[in-house]
Amino acid sequence: xxxxxxxxxxxxxxxxxxxxxxxxxxxxxxxxxxxxxxxxxxxxxxxxxxxxxxxxxxxxxxxxxxxxxxxxxxxxxxxxxxxxxxxxxxxxxxxxxxxxxxxxxxxxxxxxxxxxxxxxxxxxxxxxxxxxxxxxxxxxxxxxxxxxxxxxxxxxxxxxxxxxxxxxxxxxxxxxxxxxxxxxxxxxxxxxxxxxxxxxxxxxxxxxxxxxxxxxxxxxxxxxxxxxxxxxxxxxxxxxxxxxxxxxxxxxxxxxxxxxxxxxxxxxxxxxxxxxxxxxxxxxxxxxxxxx
Amino acid sequence: xxxxxxxxxxxxxxxxxxxxxxxxxxxxxxxxxxxxxxxxxxxxxxxxxxxxxxxxxxxxxxxxxxxxxxxxxxxxxxxxxxxxxxxxxxxxxxxxxxxxxxxxxxxxxxxxxxxxxxxxxxxxxxxxxxxxxxxxxxxxxxxxxxxxxxxxxxxxxxxxxxxxxxxxxxxxxxxxxxxxxxxxxxxxxxxxxxxxxxxxxxxxxxxxxxxxxxxxxxxxxxxxxxxxxxxxxxxxxxxxxxxxxxxxxxxxxxxxxxxxxxxxxxxxxxxxxxxxxxxxxxxxxxxxxxxxxxxxxxxxxxxxxxxxxxxxxxxxxxxxxxxxxxxxxxxxxxxxxxxxxxxxxxxxxxxxxxxxxxxxxxxxxxxxxxxxxxxxxxxxxxxx
Numbered sequence: 001x002x003x004x005x006x007x008x009x010x011x012x013x014x015x016x017x018x019x020x021x022x023x024x025x026x027x028x029x030x031x032x033x034x035x036x037x038x039x040x041x042x043x044x045x046x047x048x049x050x051x052x053x054x055x056x057x058x059x060x061x062x063x064x065x066x067x068x069x070x071x072x073x074x075x076x077x078x079x080x081x082x083x084x085x086x087x088x089x090x091x092x093x094x095x096x097x098x099x100x101x102x103x104x105x106x107x108x109x110x111x112x113x114x115x116x117x118x119x120x121x122x123x124x125x126x127x128x129x130x131x132x133x134x135x136x137x138x139x140x141x142x143x144x145x146x147x148x149x150x151x152x153x154x155x156x157x158x159x160x161x162x163x164x165x166x167x168x169x170x171x172x173x174x175x176x177x178x179x180x181x182x183x184x185x186x187x188x189x190x191x192x193x194x195x196x197x198x199x200x201x202x203x204x205x206x207x208x209x210x211x212x213x214x215x216x217x218x219x220x221x222x223x224x225x226x227x228x229x230x231x232x233x234x235x236x237x238x239x240x241x242x243x244x245x246x247x248x249x250x251x252x253x254x255x256x257x258x259x260x261x262x263x264x265x266x267x268x269x270x271x272x273x274x275x276x277x278x279x280x281x282x283x284x285x286x287x288x289x290x291x292x
Numbered sequence: 293x294x295x296x297x298x299x300x301x302x303x304x305x306x307x308x309x310x311x312x313x314x315x316x317x318x319x320x321x322x323x324x325x326x327x328x329x330x331x332x333x334x335x336x337x338x339x340x341x342x343x344x345x346x347x348x349x350x351x352x353x354x355x356x357x358x359x360x361x362x363x364x365x366x367x368x369x370x371x372x373x374x375x376x377x378x379x380x381x382x383x384x385x386x387x388x389x390x391x392x393x394x395x396x397x398x399x400x401x402x403x404x405x406x407x408x409x410x411x412x413x414x415x416x417x418x419x420x421x422x423x424x425x426x427x428x429x430x431x432x433x434x435x436x437x438x439x440x441x442x443x444x445x446x447x448x449x450x451x452x453x454x455x456x457x458x459x460x461x462x463x464x465x466x467x468x469x470x471x472x473x474x475x476x477x478x479x480x481x482x483x484x485x486x487x488x489x490x491x492x493x494x495x496x497x498x499x500x501x502x503x504x505x506x507x508x509x510x511x512x513x514x515x516x517x518x519x520x521x522x523x524x525x526x527x528x529x530x531x532x533x534x535x536x537x538x539x540x541x542x543x544x545x546x547x548x549x550x551x552x553x554x555x556x557x558x559x560x561x562x563x564x565x566x567x568x569x570x571x572x573x574x575x576x577x578x579x580x581x582x583x584x585x586x587x588x589x590x591x592x593x594x595x596x597x598x599x600x601x602x603x604x605x606x607x608x609x610x611x612x613x614x615x616x617x618x619x620x621x622x623x624x625x626x627x628x629x630x631x632x633x634x635x636x637x638x639x640x641x642x643x644x645x646x647x648x649x650x651x652x653x654x655x656x657x658x659x660x661x662x663x664x665x666x667x668x669x670x671x672x673x674x675x676x
Contacts, residue, residue, distance in 0.1 A: 036490070036493075037490055038490075039362075039488050039490075041358070048498070048499055049499060051495065051498060051499075052498065052499075053498060053499040053500065053501055054498050054499065054500045054501070054504055055504075057494075057495035057498060059493075059495065060493060061490075061493050062488040062489060062490060062493040062494060062495075063488075063493070063494075063495040063496070063498075064358070064361050064488055064495075064496050064497060065495065065496065065497040065498045065499075066354070066357065066358075066384070066497060067354065067380055067381065067384055069350065069354075070350075070351070070354035070357075070358075070381070072351070073316075073346060073350070073351035073352075073354035073355045073358070074354045074355065074357055074358035074361075075358060076316070076344050076346070076351075076355045076358065077314060077316060077344060077354065077355035077356055077357060077358025077359035077360075077361075077362075077366070078358040078359065078361065078362055078488065079358075080314045080316075080342035080344055080355070080358075080359055080364070081313065081314050081342075081358065081359035081360075081361075081362035081363065081364035081366070082362055083342060084313040084314060084340075084341070084342060084359075084364050085313075085362060085363060085364060087490065090490060107347060107348060107351075108346075108347070108348070108350070108351045108354065110347070111346055111347030111348070111351055112351075114347075115344070115345065117344075
């Protein structure tokens, strides 16, 4: 099935993202999907920079920059005020990185979705605190190098399963998405936009600076993340109906890992362990999807 | 209509009369009754507002920041640890120039756990950019909430309305609750061009380089300077409409007084009684109540205390390693005033320890019997 991507551009070309920035592409696609009737809330993250300094902004929609941990809470207030002021159908889209979502903003996000606030929360996940210079977050995958998990002692705990955690809140819609599959991403944002209540979209956003990957390979790396099942594309309705939206190929994880310097130090045994975990999680996802 | 209500409910009535549109709060003793009653008002339809029941005070302040950024009238209430948890967002609300009103029920800060009154929580927010108004009675709490929205929306800075735990919050007093028509005439619907607007999209609060940041902060300082006049004007307008006004500072029997007690909050009511008793005994003493703490009414204080020989400051707070905060502020305000009064500082009533007429008689007696204050603040009525 294919979906047209709207031609509208709600992001200017003059943003200040790094070359090959996955987060910039994610915003461009998300805004194409949701259109102009939107308020965007950007919490402290790379996007606090990418949007441009005063008096500039790279977005053509009303934008509120806010504190790191307030994506869920500020969005709740914005939605309530829009309803009070006669704009109940305006989309409220919170935009946060993995640090702002998995870590410091986790409590406010959990509170907001438990209240089933009517908003879309997008986490663009570059798997570490990239804006401060590549420190590990709870979204950093097992085995990855960051400046706070040096190669001699890389991260030794798995990435937090954020989509499952959001689905466990039994919110109307949760999905993962990839900039390498823009039709799937746009369809999910538009589907979310059509649903009342809390929606959570998790977008993998490669960061060439932090992942030590080639800027020109951002889409390739994104695609390999999906094809190797490291980052499967799926959606969950009401926390119950799980569905895989893009069937991956059988690419081994090493194809994904070897394009990123942050995994250079891994031994063959460690890569095998990653492969085993990816296979196990994929089997679990398929089992859930079949139940759904 | 006159009702006998506790201070917390006086705040709730004030918020309803002000037609707050978005309320967000988290329960904390001794504030909780404010938002319980507002929940009832939202539930029974007597207040048309969205009430966001958040998972923390940080989120409460963040939610009203969001609501106010859209241009809605927004309110929250808290106390003590809740206010401290909000601290980051207090800066954010003020820096974003949002006219949010916050009611803080003054409560001590742990450890150990203590739910009773002192001024540590609100005074720790001194430099956030919030205006601070300290109330002496339940009536003043209701009136100040209504005034606070008008002040905030005029100067585009948030306002904190402060009332004492239990002494006001849980104590019932007769309160005149104005009619909705009267308040509507005094406080029209809030409209602002500085808001998140789909038809006129703009970005707010983005990265600001050193070349612009300082001017934005100067504008906040200028708004604070303007606020002093606005607090006065709004209070006078309120008095014209409702027959009650409070001023920035309130002198009580200070005419010709050589000694003046200085206080904020409900302790002032006790101090009035003591001043009356001492005046009855022929003692030349008065009281100066501070209502507006930020912006600090320096010129008004210098005028009010010109010619006074000694001031006894009742500080229900302490800045560890220095002295009571009101005494510090007052000394700085009086600096350079010819024949400025001696300032005696009394740290008293922390964590809800009773400040009785006897306490204040003791403080007054100490000031009257000493020519110069000690270098250190006097910790009054502490066990040795």
